[in-house]
Amino acid sequence: AQRVTQPEKLLSVFKGAPVELKCNYSYSGSPELFWYVQYSRQRLQLLLRHISRESIKGFTADLNKGETSFHLKKPFAQEEDSAMYYCALDGGATNKLIFGTGTLLAVQP
Amino acid sequence: DVKVTQSSRYLVKRTGEKVFLECVQDMDHENMFWYRQDPGLGLRLIYFSYDVKMKEKGDIPEGYSVSREKKERFSLILESASTNQTSMYLCASNSRGDRASEAFFGQGTRLTVV
Incomplete structure (x- = not known):
């Protein structure tokens, strides 16, 4: 079955601290994975996709097929990073x- | 440059009413989706359409139906609204075939069933 697991409902850090948002997936084939972000009172929007291998707003994510993970990382959090983050799987x-x-x-000042 | 438009931002309906949520996209996308967004439960797929008149059930289709008569429009229907269908409903679309295709979302419809 296709499934995406994000174990943390809330992650609170201080400005300047490193951030890692965890994502694990279950998929039998070769997955395409994404991170979407929803800022307060805005639409859900794409942050990055694993196939692009790019850094967006300082965020990166590496697909680890052995661990079936796609964690989102940023070395130094900013207050404007405060938002809801969703990991997504495109399968099939x-x-x-x-x-x-x-x-x-939640990035605290 | 709004690309996915949902017909209502807020709706209040009575229990037992038939409710229609409309979504239109202007990007000629093959795929359209309806999700509901609830705190702690994330985005749960209700229905998915990959072509005109084609649909596939998502994870929580019970109590819902959909209609896709034209490529640009995807309607979600609550046959008989119930209070447990009070939620934020999100419509999205993307291209079929390109597996890294970005999905574009509507602004959401907050439905309250009283």
């Missing part, structure tokens, strides 16, 4: 998108 020929339960990141 029809591109159905499956989301995790989300992690609320």
